Amino acid sequence: MSENKLPWKIKKYKARFVALxxxxxxxxxxxxxxxxxxxxxxxxxxWCLKESFSAGLLAEGRISIKDYMEKPLSLDMPILKRGVDDGNFLYPISFTKAAREKLKKEVKPFVRDGFGRAYLPGSSIKGMLRTALAFSFLMNEEQARKNLLKQLDQLEPKGLIEKMNNVSPKNIKEIRKKNAARVSLVENLFRPLEKEKTDPKYDILRAVKVSDSEPIDTPLVVAAVNIFTSKGSRIEPLSSDTPPTFCEVVDPGTEICFEITLDEGLLVKLGESNPSKIRIKNHYDLLSALQDHARVMVNIEKSFLEKNGVNDVWDKEYEQGEDADYAIVRLGWGSGWTGSSLFPILSCDDPEKETPKRPLSRKIVISSKGEPRAMLGWGKLYIEEIPE
Known part of the structure; x- marks a missing residue:
């Protein structure tokens, strides 16, 4: 086949994610x-044990059903003093002091492969890129933002943004409920205007592939997380009766690598049929969109913590540097509406300004005393081209 019949130009990039x-x-x-x-x-x-071993302890009557459901084991316990075959250990894991003292009932595990190794799924990273691209586009294209707002309002009897600005326990489920029409409006930002070209094969992110990361080679940590809500000028647990949520987390400082592949020829082809929508030329466009998103969410979250007297939870590392070769990102559970929704850019004229109408609750890692200790989901992303 002649070279002119192969117009696509594939560029590969090494991406390095550093957990903050x-x-x-x-x-x-x-x-x-x-x-x-x-x-x-x-x-x-x-350690985390294989399910078969824990179930065997229950079947043999060595632990009660109550203990099976509610308590972690300890190597000092009589039922384990006889030793546990190494084959029954699934993977090593550490525990924060709060988790050691308070853990009961259940833990949210981190996503892992068939060998028990934690990794970042490419789909999660690509979803983060998608949110940032849409956010940046709407931030820089006022008319597109107004059009989307009008279309969203037409879908809801009382207006989606109005509902989100007046969120309450009564309407939160309705707001969060998956709505195919809403999703379609946002997806169309990535596709041409022509009706016959609004199906997924014309989506510009078809030309962007993100691999699963390499396995994370350091043990994860079980941490305790609570929901805090703003009350005047302070934050407090949403409910004093609600126990913490326990989850496996990547420790700050951990570096995780994966690959991003751009089909630059396909980007050009899809961009030509998509002149007034989201366009991507190279990895700099991805970084730029992520940086736009970061500047807004950083200001909102920093302001929220300052107003509620928990400045010590904030870390200057979370702040997006000017002319930087990296982007500050938020990823995964607990990154909240600033990290995974378009609400900040749609809800008011100044998206960087914290307002009383914005959500007042945050998921925060706690100390053994139940005090706010660390935010969730912050990281630093570097993208560099892999030489051919």
Whole structure:
């Protein structure tokens, strides 16, 4: 086949993600507490056990159904003192002090491969890119933003943005309920105007492929997370009766690598038929969109913490540097509406300004005393071209 029949130009990029705060990407499942073995006092490393081993303890009557469902095990316990075959350890894991002291009932596991190794799914990263591209486009194209607002309002009897600005326990489920028409409006930002070209094969992100990451080679950590809500000038737990949520998280400082592939020829072809929608030429467009998104969410979250007297939870590392070769991102569970929705850019004329109408609750990692300790989901992303 002649070269002129192969117009696509493939560019590969190495992406390096550095966790700045605890990161959790879950499976949608939970594991009973007895799947976890706490380390002896003074040691850091515990374990997650294979399901068959924990179920065997229950079947043999060595633990009660109550303990099976509610309590982690310990290597000091009599039922384990006889030793556990290494084949029954699924993967090593550490525990925060809060998790060691408070863990019961269940843990949200991090997504893992068939060998029990944690990794970042390419689909989660691509979803983050998609949100940032749409956010940046709407931030820089006022008419497109007004058009989308009008279309969204036409879908809702009382207006979606009005509902989100007046969120309450009564309407939160309605707001969060998946709505195919809403999704379609946002997806059309990535596709040409012509009706016959609004199907997924014309989506410009077809030309962007994101691999699953390499396995994360350091043990994850079980952390305790609580929901805090703003009350005047302070934050407090949403409910004093609600126990923390326990989840496996990537420790801050962990570096994780994956690949991004751009079909630059296809980007050009799809961009030509998509002149007034989202366009991508190269990886700099991805970084630029992520940086636009970062500047808005950083200001909102920093302002929220300052207004509620928990400045020590904020880290300057979360702030997007000017002319930087990286982008600050939020990824996974707990990144909230700033990290995974378009609401900040649609809800008011100044999206960077914190307003009383915005959501007042945040998921925050807690200390053993139940105090706010760290935000979830913050990271730094570098993208560099792989030489041919």
């Amino acid at each position: 705060s605890p990161i959790h990407i879950g499976t949608g499942e939970v594991l009973p507490a007895c799947r976890y073995v706490l380390p002896p006092e003074g040691q850091d490393q515990g």
